[in-house]
Amino acid sequence: MEQHKRLLFFIVCSVFLLMLGVLTLTACSSQPQSGEIADISKTGLQQEVLTGFPPPIPHKLDRGDDCLVCHRQGEVGEAPKTPHPENIPCRQCHVLSE
Amino acid sequence: MNFTRRNFIKACAVSTAMLTAGCSVNKSGTQTESQKLNKSDADSWVKSVCRYCGTGCGVLIGVTNGKVIAVKGDPDNEVNKGLLCAKGYYLPQILTADDRITQPLVKKNGKFVETSWEEAMNLITEKFSNAIDEYGPASVGFYGSGQALAEEEYVANKLFKGAIGSNNVEGNPRLCMASAVGGYTTTFGADEPMGAYEDFEHADVFFIIGSNMAECHPVLFARLTDKKRQDPHTKIIIADPRRHRSHKIADISVPFKPGTDLALLNAMAYVIIEEGLTDEDFIAKHTSFSNGQAKITYDQFKEFIKDFTPEFAEKKTNLSVDRIRELARIFAEPGKNTMSMWTMGINQRVAGVWANNMLHNLHLLTGKICRPGSTPFSLTGQPSACGSVREVGALCHLLPGHRGVANAKHREEIAKIWGISADRISPKPGYHTMQLFQKCVDGDVKALWVMCTNPAQSLPNATHYNPGLEKTFLVVAETYHPTLTSKYADVVLPAALWCEKEGVYGNTERRTQHLAKAIDPPGEARPDLDMLIDFAHRLGYGSLFQYDGPEDVWNEYLKCTTGTDMELATYQSLKEAHGIQWPVKDHKGIQGTVRRFIGGEDPYIKEKGKIDFYAKPDNRAVIFARPYKEGEEMPDAEYPFCLTTGRILEHWHTGTMTGKCPALNRAVPSSYVEVHSKDATQLGIKNGDIVRLVSRRGSVELPVQVERPGIPQPGMLFATWFEADRLVNSVTIDAVDPGSKEPEFKICAVRVEKV
Ligand code: SF4
Numbered sequence: 001m002e003q004h005k006r007l008l009f010f011i012v013c014s015v016f017l018l019m020l021g022v023l024t025l026t027a028c029s030s031q032p033q034s035g036e037i038a039d040i041s042k043t044g045l046q047q048e049v050l051t052g053f054p055p056p057i058p059h060k061l062d063r064g065d066d067c068l069v070c071h072r073q074g075e076v077g078e079a080p081k082t083p084h085p086e087n088i089p090c091r092q093c094h095v096l097s098e
Numbered sequence: 099m100n101f102t103r104r105n106f107i108k109a110c111a112v113s114t115a116m117l118t119a120g121c122s123v124n125k126s127g128t129q130t131e132s133q134k135l136n137k138s139d140a141d142s143w144v145k146s147v148c149r150y151c152g153t154g155c156g157v158l159i160g161v162t163n164g165k166v167i168a169v170k171g172d173p174d175n176e177v178n179k180g181l182l183c184a185k186g187y188y189l190p191q192i193l194t195a196d197d198r199i200t201q202p203l204v205k206k207n208g209k210f211v212e213t214s215w216e217e218a219m220n221l222i223t224e225k226f227s228n229a230i231d232e233y234g235p236a237s238v239g240f241y242g243s244g245q246a247l248a249e250e251e252y253v254a255n256k257l258f259k260g261a262i263g264s265n266n267v268e269g270n271p272r273l274c275m276a277s278a279v280g281g282y283t284t285t286f287g288a289d290e291p292m293g294a295y296e297d298f299e300h301a302d303v304f305f306i307i308g309s310n311m312a313e314c315h316p317v318l319f320a321r322l323t324d325k326k327r328q329d330p331h332t333k334i335i336i337a338d339p340r341r342h343r344s345h346k347i348a349d350i351s352v353p354f355k356p357g358t359d360l361a362l363l364n365a366m367a368y369v370i371i372e373e374g375l376t377d378e379d380f381i382a383k384h385t386s387f388s389n390g391q392a393k394i395t396y397d398q399f400k401e402f403i404k405d406f407t408p409e410f411a412e413k414k415t416n417l418s419v420d421r422i423r424e425l426a427r428i429f430a431e432p433g434k435n436t437m438s439m440w441t442m443g444i445n446q447r448v449a450g451v452w453a454n455n456m457l458h459n460l461h462l463l464t465g466k467i468c469r470p471g472s473t474p475f476s477l478t479g480q481p482s483a484c485g486s487v488r489e490v491g492a493l494c495h496l497l498p499g500h501r502g503v504a505n506a507k508h509r510e511e512i513a514k515i516w517g518i519s520a521d522r523i524s525p526k527p528g529y530h531t532m533q534l535f536q537k538c539v540d541g542d543v544k545a546l547w548v549m550c551t552n553p554a555q556s557l558p559n560a561t562h563y564n565p566g567l568e569k570t571f572l573v574v575a576e577t578y579h580p581t582l583t584s585k586y587a588d589v590v591l592p593a594a595l596w597c598e599k600e601g602v603y604g605n606t607e608r609r610t611q612h613l614a615k616a617i618d619p620p621g622e623a624r625p626d627l628d629m630l631i632d633f634a635h636r637l638g639y640g641s642l643f644q645y646d647g648p649e650d651v652w653n654e655y656l657k658c659t660t661g662t663d664m665e666l667a668t669y670q671s672l673k674e675a676h677g678i679q680w681p682v683k684d685h686k687g688i689q690g691t692v693r694r695f696i697g698g699e700d701p702y703i704k705e706k707g708k709i710d711f712y713a714k715p716d717n718r719a720v721i722f723a724r725p726y727k728e729g730e731e732m733p734d735a736e737y738p739f740c741l742t743t744g745r746i747l748e749h750w751h752t753g754t755m756t757g758k759c760p761a762l763n764r765a766v767p768s769s770y771v772e773v774h775s776k777d778a779t780q781l782g783i784k785n786g787d788i789v790r791l792v793s794r795r796g797s798v799e800l801p802v803q804v805e806r807p808g809i810p811q812p813g814m815l816f817a818t819w820f821e822a823d824r825l826v827n828s829v830t831i832d833a834v835d836p837g838s839k840e841p842e843f844k845i846c847a848v849r850v851e852k853v
Contacts, residue, residue, distance in 0.1 A: 052168075052170045052171075053168070053170075053187060054184070054187060056761055056765075065343070065346075065807070086324070086327060087320065087323075088323055088327075088346070088347075089312055089316065089319060089320060089323060089343070089346070091184075091343075091747065092183045092184065092312075092316040092317075092319070092320060092747065093182070093183060093184055093187065094184070095184045095188075095748060095761050095762060095764075095765040096764065096765040096766075097761065097764055097765070098764075
């Protein structure tokens with residue numbers, strides 16, 4: 001039960017952190033995101049401005065699939081730091097945009 | 099972005115260390131901050147379920163001015179606790195695609211013209227009636243979907259089996275889940291997993307075979323990752339001929355030769371018995387043995403399994419004897435909990451049911467079942483293959499509530515609820531999926547209604563079957579047009595999609611969930627339920643179909659589950675709760691049942707802690723002696739490669755929905771074939787080259803990806819099949835498992851030609 005609660009806590013945290021991530025990433029990203037990517041067709045709305053929406057990946061993955069190599073600490077190049085490094089399958093939510 | 103190589107390597111080390119050590123950042127500070135962000139951006143948030151995979155994530159749909167503006171994870175849903183995958187986040191885009199149809203279409207002189215509902219429905223009624231009058235009820239059929247709502251499948255099932263008198267009711271779960279059904283019903287006497295996602299939190303060992311959870315069940319994979327992170331001693335074994343994204347968290351990878359996993363599974367049973375890793379007490383109390391024809395003794399089973407030495411398996415699988423022994427020991431380690439999970443790699447096989455039985459064998463021999471963290475758990479591919487098809491009985495041999503058409507008592511029980519005489523339901527199973535489409539080719543099925551699925555793209559050996567769709571009078575109730583299927587239609591009916599209607603889904607873990615309506619469908623699009631009820635009335639069966647919406651249908655369906663082993667929750671409870679796992683005894687409450695067959699959890703067992711496989715007449719689960727069998731078409735000199743097909747995270751099934759999301763399309767623009775680097779060198783091909791895959795049945799051209807994103811073993815190819823323009827299923831084989839009638843999508847022989 002205890003474990004169960006812990007998992008729940010982590011996942012709830014991850015979601016909160018994911019939400020925070022939108023702001024962090026939008027604020028820190030050196031490359032502004034293209035609105036087109038997240039357009040909700042025909043509604044004129046853009047998802048990326050919505051709370052909790054995972055921002056797309058604005059660069060090529062020329063160094064493989066391990067995003068946390070750069071984004072865990074944010075110390076490599078100008079990579080923004082992820083607010084939820086415990087979620088390792090990054091591309092579960094963040095899609096490639098290039 | 100500027101990297102230095104040193105930084106990169108340093109960060110790599112940190113990254114790996116964090117995962118293995120289970121570190122995480124300090125969250126306490128950020129949590130308070132992020133709560134400030136938890137403001138609502140939409141006028142209202144509607145509780146629903148993701149439209150895609152069998153995980154069944156709860157979602158909240160944000161609606162402003164009658165438009166869906168966002169989808170977020172439902173934090174109160176136990177399945178995903180607020181998390182989604184990319185497909186889920188981009189759901190709003192499937193609603194507003196350009197190719198949505200909003201008015202019925204009728205084909206006139208080879209061209210589709212818009213028409214009224216009245217004209218379309220009259221034409222359909224006339225054609226179906228004529229076929230039934232002239233050629234009998236077996237000349238018409240229905241092909242549904244594990245993506246339809248339970249109420250829709252229920253009404254279709256009743257209309258065809260109970261009113262028209264045709265058992266030709268099938269659906270796409272035949273293509274993906276039938277072997278799992280066969281496994282659970284033969285071994286335990288009852289369909290569907292007895293365990294739940296909750297078992298993740300208690301398991302020590304995960305044995306994952308023929309399943310790429312990272313791409314096919316992403317949120318479950320996230321749960322698994324989290325478990326591993328919190329408890330680094332968790333052992334994750336991934337048995338798959340291809341190295342894929344799920345391997346990222348694997349402790350042990352088991353790359354057996356494609357099509358030889360039955361040797362591995364039986365050899366594991368051999369080692370478990372030989373090394374005394376069995377739970378003799380459990381075996382004595384809760385199991386019986388069978389060779390498929392008759393009961394056998396435990397000793398006879400031991401005698402049978404003697405042929406399946408690790409040495410035998412080594413020859414077949416290319417795994418070492420040591421590796422096979424090690425796997426069996428880890429699986430069976432006393433005091434540990436083991437959960438196995440599998441998907442299409444096991445099911446889509448000519449020996450799919452046997453492979454399922456063998457997996458259950460391992461759990462039964464070791465007693466690793468019916469306790470938290472120990473369970474054989476098959477994962478479903480579609481959001482409601484379980485809820486709408488397996489439970490509703492919308493396959494040619496089934497009736498609602500896990501009943502069969504061949505059983506007189508079952509026919510009587512259902513006939514009573516349907517308000518018909520029992521002899522109205524034929525005792526003979528209808529055509530199973532591959533037969534049904536063959537009968538279209540032969541001209542024996544004169545009229546077919548296809549709902550919410552795209553068989554022209556998803557059937558194996560598609561180019562053989564597609565002319566049959568042209569031949570028969572085809573009604574396609576779909577959301578988008580054209581699809582490969584609706585192209586062949588005589589009438590296309592515009593269907594409301596997902597949150598444009600309400601109803602119920604049931605996911606992999608027996609969880610029934612209500613989807614509320616969030617917005618109106620566009621134009622004249624209607625829910626499939628309305629179309630089917632309308633059709634029933636026009637055929638003259640109005641008195642049997644007096645429903646005032648989905649809740650009414652649910653209430654009648656609920657009666658079909660009363661007193662069975664799968665009593666469901668009431669509509670009201672489903673609307674309130676964030677998913678309820680059946681059985682729900684006497685339909686009461688919202689509590690549900692996490693684990694079946696164990697007293698204290700399963701409401702049908704009085705004694706706490708007692709294991710009881712009550713769905714079997716002798717209350718014992720069956721350990722099956724199943725022989726070794728390879729794929730129907732293994733590679734040879736002429737067709738030297740083994741082709742397997744599958745999913746990628748960003749796309750789903752035939753891409754009719756994910757193909758509408760610009761971001762997903764950009765991420766993965768086209769189907770592709772993955773090739774091992776050695777094979778690529780030998781064939782003289784590189785990334786991006788187009789190659790032609792040729793099988794005995796057809797060919798397809800695909801761009802090459804060398805070891806990206808997965809790594810197939812040499813001699814093996816992996817292709818995605820979501821793109822309509824690259825019909826991968828023209829190559830795949832239509833050989834079926836004789837027990838489950840599920841085709842062997844996972845193995846066929848091809849050669850590669852440079853284009
Ligand atoms: S994991 Fe499956 S159910 Fe969950 S959001 Fe992704 S596609 Fe939808």
